[in-house]
Structure formats: C-alpha cells, structure tokens
Amino acid sequence: MPIKQQGDIKIWKRRDRNRQLAIWFGQFMAVAIFVYCWQLVSENTIWMFVTDAPRQAADMMDRMVPPKWSYMSDLWRPVWDTITIATLGTLMAVVLAFPIAFLAARNTTPSSALVRPVALFIIVSSRSINSLLWALMLVTILGPGVFAGVLAIGFRSIGFCAKLLYEAIEEIDETQVEAVTATGASGAQILNYGIVPQILPAFAGISVFRWDINVRESAILGLVGAGGIGLQLSSSIDTVTWTQVSLILLVILATVIVSEWVSAKVRHAII
Amino acid sequence: MLRLENLTKRYKTGDLALKDIDLEVPDGQVMALIGPSGAGKSTLIRCVNRLVEPTSGSVRLNDSEISSLGQNQLRKARRRMGMIFQEYALVERLSVMENVLSGRLGYVSFWRSYFRKFPQNDIDEAFRLLERVGLDHMADKRADELSGGQRQRVGICRALIQDPELLLIDEPTASLDPKTSRQIMRLICELCKERKLSAIINIHDVLLAQMFAERIVGLQLGEVVYDGPPGNLTADVLTTIYGEEDWEATIEKIDDEDDEDLDSVPTSADAVE
Amino acid sequence: MSAPRTWKRPPFIERPLLRWGLITGGTIFLLLSIGTMEVNWERVAAGLPRAERFVASFFPPDFTSKSSDIWEGIVESLWMTVVSTIIGILLSIPVGLGAARNLSPRFVYLISRGILALSRTFPEIIIALFAVKLFGFGPFAGIIALSIGSIGFYGKLLAEDIEDMDPVQAEAVKATGASWFQWLNYSVQPQVMPRMIGLAMYRFDINFRESAVLGIVGAGGIGATLLTSFGRYEFSSSAAILLIIIGIVMAVEYSSGYIRKWIQ
Numbered sequence: 016m017p018i019k020q021q022g023d024i025k026i027w028k029r030r031d032r033n034r035q036l037a038i039w040f041g042q043f044m045a046v047a048i049f050v051y052c053w054q055l056v057s058e059n060t061i062w063m064f065v066t067d068a069p070r071q072a073a074d075m076m077d078r079m080v081p082p083k084w085s086y087m088s089d090l091w092r093p094v095w096d097t098i099t100i101a102t103l104g105t106l107m108a109v110v111l112a113f114p115i116a117f118l119a120a121r122n123t124t125p126s127s128a129l130v131r132p133v134a135l136f137i138i139v140s141s142r143s144i145n146s147l148l149w150a151l152m153l154v155t156i157l158g159p160g161v162f163a164g165v166l167a168i169g170f171r172s173i174g175f176c177a178k179l180l181y182e183a184i185e186e187i188d189e190t191q192v193e194a195v196t197a198t199g200a201s202g203a204q205i206l207n208y209g210i211v212p213q214i215l216p217a218f219a220g221i222s223v224f225r226w227d228i229n230v231r232e233s234a235i236l237g238l239v240g241a242g243g244i245g246l247q248l249s250s251s252i253d254t255v256t257w258t259q260v261s262l263i264l265l266v267i268l269a270t271v272i273v274s275e276w277v278s279a280k281v282r283h284a285i286i
Numbered sequence: 287m288l289r290l291e292n293l294t295k296r297y298k299t300g301d302l303a304l305k306d307i308d309l310e311v312p313d314g315q316v317m318a319l320i321g322p323s324g325a326g327k328s329t330l331i332r333c334v335n336r337l338v339e340p341t342s343g344s345v346r347l348n349d350s351e352i353s354s355l356g357q358n359q360l361r362k363a364r365r366r367m368g369m370i371f372q373e374y375a376l377v378e379r380l381s382v383m384e385n386v387l388s389g390r391l392g393y394v395s396f397w398r399s400y401f402r403k404f405p406q407n408d409i410d411e412a413f414r415l416l417e418r419v420g421l422d423h424m425a426d427k428r429a430d431e432l433s434g435g436q437r438q439r440v441g442i443c444r445a446l447i448q449d450p451e452l453l454l455i456d457e458p459t460a461s462l463d464p465k466t467s468r469q470i471m472r473l474i475c476e477l478c479k480e481r482k483l484s485a486i487i488n489i490h491d492v493l494l495a496q497m498f499a500e501r502i503v504g505l506q507l508g509e510v511v512y513d514g515p516p517g518n519l520t521a522d523v524l525t526t527i528y529g530e531e532d533w534e535a536t537i538e539k540i541d542d543e544d545d546e547d548l549d550s551v552p553t554s555a556d557a558v559e
Numbered sequence: 560m561s562a563p564r565t566w567k568r569p570p571f572i573e574r575p576l577l578r579w580g581l582i583t584g585g586t587i588f589l590l591l592s593i594g595t596m597e598v599n600w601e602r603v604a605a606g607l608p609r610a611e612r613f614v615a616s617f618f619p620p621d622f623t624s625k626s627s628d629i630w631e632g633i634v635e636s637l638w639m640t641v642v643s644t645i646i647g648i649l650l651s652i653p654v655g656l657g658a659a660r661n662l663s664p665r666f667v668y669l670i671s672r673g674i675l676a677l678s679r680t681f682p683e684i685i686i687a688l689f690a691v692k693l694f695g696f697g698p699f700a701g702i703i704a705l706s707i708g709s710i711g712f713y714g715k716l717l718a719e720d721i722e723d724m725d726p727v728q729a730e731a732v733k734a735t736g737a738s739w740f741q742w743l744n745y746s747v748q749p750q751v752m753p754r755m756i757g758l759a760m761y762r763f764d765i766n767f768r769e770s771a772v773l774g775i776v777g778a779g780g781i782g783a784t785l786l787t788s789f790g791r792y793e794f795s796s797s798a799a800i801l802l803i804i805i806g807i808v809m810a811v812e813y814s815s816g817y818i819r820k821w822i823q
Contacts (some may be wrong), residue, residue, distance in 0.1 A: 045645075048641060049641065049642065049645050051638075052638040052641045052642045053642060055635075055638050056638070056639075056642055056698060056699060056702060059635075059697055059698050059699070059779070060694075060697060060698070060699040061695055061697070064693075064694050064695040065694050065699065068693045068694055071692070071693050072693055075689075075692065075693070095592075095595065096595075098592075099592035099595065099596065102588075102589075102592060103589075103592060103593070103596070106589075139805060139808070139809055139812075140805050142808070143768060143804055143805040143808035143809070144768075144801060144804065144805070145768050145769065145771060145772045147684065147772040147775060148771065148772055148782075148785065148801070151775070151785070151786065151789055152613070152789070152797075155609070155613075155789050155792075156606045156609050156610045156613060157602065157603050157606040157610075158599060158602035158603070158605075158606060160597065160598070160599060160602075161595075161596050161597065161598075162596060162597075162598040162599075162603070165596070188375075188378075190371060190372075190373060190375040191375050191376070191377045191378070193337055193371070193375065194369065194371055194375035194376070194377070194441075194444070195377065195388055195391065196337060196364075197335055197337060197364060197367070197368075197369040197454075198364065198365070198368075198369075198388060198389050198390075198391050198392055198444070198448055199361045199362065199363075199364035199365035199391065199392025199393075199448070200361070200388070200391035200392060200399075201361060201391075201392075201396060203396045204391045204396055204399050207396070207399065207400055208377060208380070208384075208388045208391060208399070209377060212377050212378075212379040212380050213377070213378075213379060215379065216379070231682055232682065234682070235682050235684050235685060238684065238688075238775065238776065239775060248685070248688075249688075252688060252692075264681070264685075267680075267681070267685075268680055268681075271680060381568070381569060383566055384568065402567070402568040404566075406565070409564065409565065409566045410564070412566070413564050413566075425566065426569045
C-alpha cells in the first residue's frame, strides 16, 4: 500500500517499505559483489603493463600499416575453408536440429516424461560448450583440419537451432492443427500440413541467422587447429608479422560484412 | 443420424463442461446451438469428432459408435464429419488449393499428400467447390492473402471435399462483418440442402440462428435448456439461456434490420456468379 | 464442367531462371566444399578409439585429482564474468542511447553506431588475443575482451528496443514539460526495462561461456585448465570441467527465467 494516511495528509510513496528495502539491499549487494570481484581483478593484474598499454597499442598500430597485400594470395584458400566450415556445419546442425526440436517442443513431443528431458539435455549441452571448445575436443580426437571444424560448428549449432525452433513450434496456432486433424489426417500428415508450414519461415530464418554467426565462429577455429583463416591469424601473431595480421583482420571483416549482407537478403526474401 | 447419449465432459481442471447431454440430429437437419460463452457449445461439437475426448457417454453417427473407436478407425470416422472453424483455421502459409485439398488427407497416403500428388478426381472436385463459392481464380493465392469472408469459404470447401455426412460448424461468423456473416450462413445452408447434409452450427448470434436454422438448441452451463423450432424462441426462453436482459427490444429491432438487409444485400448465389 | 483441370503446387521461387540458377549454384557450391574438405580418414579412424576413451571418461568424470586447479579456474571465470558484464552494460547504456535513431541527433547516432559496429565485428577471442599482447597474460585481458563484446551486444539491442518503443507514451510524457532526463526516466526506461534485464542475464550467460575459452589464448579463466587437461589426454578431468560448465550455464539460465518472472 504505497499510500499512507497521516492525519489529513495522504503520503504517496512509489513502493511500500519492505519492497523498497529489498531493492536497496539488492543494489547494495550488487555493488559489494562488484567491488569484491574488482579487488580480485586488481590482485591478478600487473598494473604496470596496463598503464603501458596505450603506448604498446600505438606501437602495434604503427607496425600494422600498411597491410602486406601480397600475402592475399595465401589467404584465398583459408577464406574458402572458413566458408565451407560455416556452411557444412550449419547444414549438419539444421538437419539434426529439426527432429530434436520436435522431440523437445511441449506440444509435439511423444513423451514429456522420457523423450523431452533427453532432447532438452542435448540442446543444453550443445549450447553450453563454445564452438572453440568443441573444436579443441575434436582436434584432439580426430586430428587437425577442416573436418574437425565442420563437426565443431555443427555440434555447437544443433542446440542453438533446436532451441529457437522448438520455441517456434510451441508458439504455433493450434487451431490450424486442429483443423487438419479434423479432416482425418494421420500423424505424419498433420505434421506436414498443419505444423511444418507454420514453422518453415522461422526455420529458414534461424538457419540463415546461425550461418551468419558461424562464419564469424569458423574464422577463429584455426586458433586450435580446426581449419579456416584463424590458422593464419595465430601463426602470423606468433611470428609477430603484424602486416599480415592487419591484412587477415581486414579479410575477416570483409567476410563478415558479406555474410551479414547475404543473410539479411535471404531473410528478407523469405519473409 | 447423429445421436448423443449421456455425453459428459469434465476437464482436467475439474470444470464440468457438458452434463449428461442427450441429443439427436436427423439426416438433413440444420441445427443451431446457441448459448452464452462457456456454455459448452465448442466442447460439444469437438466431442463429436473427438478433438476433445468425452469423459463418458456415447456418440453414434449412423451405425458406428464413435466414442469407442481406435486411432485408425477414428481417422476414418473423421472423414465423414466436416468441420468449419471460428477464425477459419486455414493453414495460412499454404495456398488456397492446398488448404482445400487438405480435406482429402484422410483418403490419400502420406507420400501422395507429401508430394501434393492428389488423384485427379480430388482436384476436379476441389475446382468445382471453389467455383461454387466463387473463388476458383484464387486457387494459387496464399491463404493469408484472402479476406475474412473468402477464407471462410475456403474453410467450407475444405470441409465439403471430405464428402461428409455431417458438418460441425463452430462460430462460423464470429469474426465476420454482418453482411458477410449472412452470406456465409446462407451459403452453408444452401450447400447443406444441395447435399442433404445435417449440420450442427454453434452460433453466438441469436438472430442469424433464427434466420437460417430449422431447429434451435439452447445450451446453458453444459445442459440443454431449450430444444425447438426458431419460432418458439421467445424472450422468456432467451432469458433462461442467457440470463436477464431486455430481449423484446432486441428481437423487434432484429426483425426490422432483417427486412432491410434482404433487399439490399445480394444473395450468395448472386455474389458467386 | 469444362475439361479436367490439373493442379500443381506453385514453385517456391516463381522465376524459373532464378530458381534453377540457385539450385545448380547451391549444388555446385556444396559439391566443391565437400570435395575440398580433405578428410584424412586414416587419422579419423585412428582417432576413434580415442573418441571412445573420451566418451567413456564421462562415466564417471574425475572431479577430484585436479580439484584445486578446477576450482580456481571456475572461480576466476565467474568473477571475470561478473566484472565484465557489469562494466560492459554500464558502458553500453550511453552508447545504446546514442545509437537510438528516435533519441539522438544524427551526429551522435552515427558515432554510436560506429562504436557498436566496431565492437561487434570481431569475436571476443580475437580481441582477447590482442588484449593479451597489450596487457599481458591474465584475466585483465579477458575482462577487456568480454566487456567490449558486451558493449556491442547490449548496446545494439538497447538501441533497437528504444527504437521500437511506443512513441505515444513518450510523447505524452514530453507533453507534461518534463526535462530530457525526466523524460528518459518516465517514458523510455519503463518501456525497455523488463526486456533489458532479461538480456543482461543472457549476456552474463554468454560471457561465462566465452570466459571458458579465453584461457586458450592466455586471457584467464577455466579455459587454460581445460586446455592443459586435453593436451595431457587427461580426459576425465576435461569431462569434469565440461560438466561443471554445462551445470553453471543451466543454473544461470534457470535463475534468469526466475528473476525475469519475479521482476514483471
């Protein structure tokens, strides 16, 4: 009750006392946690390096220009590999995510006690582990190369695509499904006529969106040896050839911009 | 003939939607089911084709006991009952033709339906029906490009292409303007007569029910409180169904409007040709 | 009735040239990319027993033998996440306000959008790579990388949310004669707050997941421990770390749903 009667005067407050206290307490805790964590940061940082950083940065910039354009001829193949990894990985992910999403959606799962938790677990584990970690594991197991990269991107994207897709499935218009059911359609026919047309735009949108993200992700997989342009990036940094580094960054930038443009175009065409 | 005996539905939440309903709909009869929101109209027609599972009681269509059929048999039985929905319930991202043909899903195999290879007979019939409702030029339009009245016509085609014996119609005019509502109701009744179909029409609008149905059943809190011809629907009866309200005025006003309307609005047949 | 009419499902893309062009183009691209993939099947086959050992090491995972390393790494990841999320969000608020077209003059808008685009272009790990060069190894570099990533992510979404808000409400408050900050507080903030709190939780989640890999380039967090355990083929410890990461991500996700409900 934010309004209190005090004599003749009605006093209005935004919140009642307990709620206000709870909010103050929450804010206080947030600040305390931040201060505590900052202290930990401070202990683990050599501040001399940090204060020196602007000079270092200027120096690095200086050594980066001009980019070594002749190095470009060595980069076409890594760029192609990067796009290959992103595309095949996305393809693999959407193919696998499609059935998993149906198993995970509340309204289409065959059993919400058994199948749904398993599907959700697959989704969560796939999402929790960064594609770089997937790549790390796969490189250890399968050896370095593009193949490990494709699998890493695929495994990471299954969870992402399946999650967005099953949320879309849960939001479909049930009356359309009911109408198809009422014609005497079988389960598979209901899926084909009642459900799939409703989620198809979402499905296509999700795939393209994820492809766009995957182009960025596959650009870094090379850091752990899973193919793509990241390989050149890490070796150029290791050998401190900054003019190559700047060229690689520009190439990544261009690739990302082009992929963003493509995905925006495709999404526009679908909707 | 459709026969409901002791039909009861209790939802998981504990709400008793239908109490011991006994009802018979003879062949060829168009029956309107009226009653306030929450009276159980929707539940009743969904119990007939078991989109809602009845708790107890029996539903018989001619000589098959629908309430005890297994999944496969139930699908076969659903083919014999066309359903028309409130808000049309077309699959919006499919074309008009695909929506109409989806009425044949119970008759064709999955792969045939998947590749949209329906038998030529079905396609002929689909064109015939679309022509009948005046939409044959729209066959390849997507359903969400159509207006409300047009969508409901597609919904009608989808129900009729099933070659049903019975139509279950749930608030067909709920989202249509008054003029289109009448055209749609007229179309439904004409088609029922042409094909000698019986029909159960859930409807809010008492007026429309009186105009078009041969028989009216009033439902209130899951029980039948009125069953008779439209002419006997007096203010007293409406009070038992809907509760206290000044019904006299409503009824008279309705009649005036009705005459006017019949003069100015073309019949559905005109609109179609 | 006229002669029987046929019906075919209209094709997804109307223009036949474009349709066939896309189909053949797509197929060629796919074949080429599969063809150039150069899978070393012998190496893959050799890896299968190792894969088996890796999967087997999840039953049971080994939480104990490296427990102090794991604990330290996880705690470091967590506080890196807290600090970088808070810093990132605080910095992204002015940038986000500046990048909302309906709020800012064109000049400010362009600068803010530029900042957002710049901080979104490169993945956190590449930023971390450079941060390590500049600030030395350790969590500080990681925090810088995560904060920059957070600014790009949060600022962009904030700007979009503000652009989507109901202009009528904003106008009504302006009509009362409110100052710019009052106007912000009474009309913009109530409209964008619920979603932004949810997104803050989401960004926390992302930052935690990212912090788990920054260790690979030496920018602190659990990633270093994980990298070592992989390098030494101590798969049981890796399994333990992965399970802890999954557990924490799940916990954050569940509690964020809960907090969002509580706030609304």
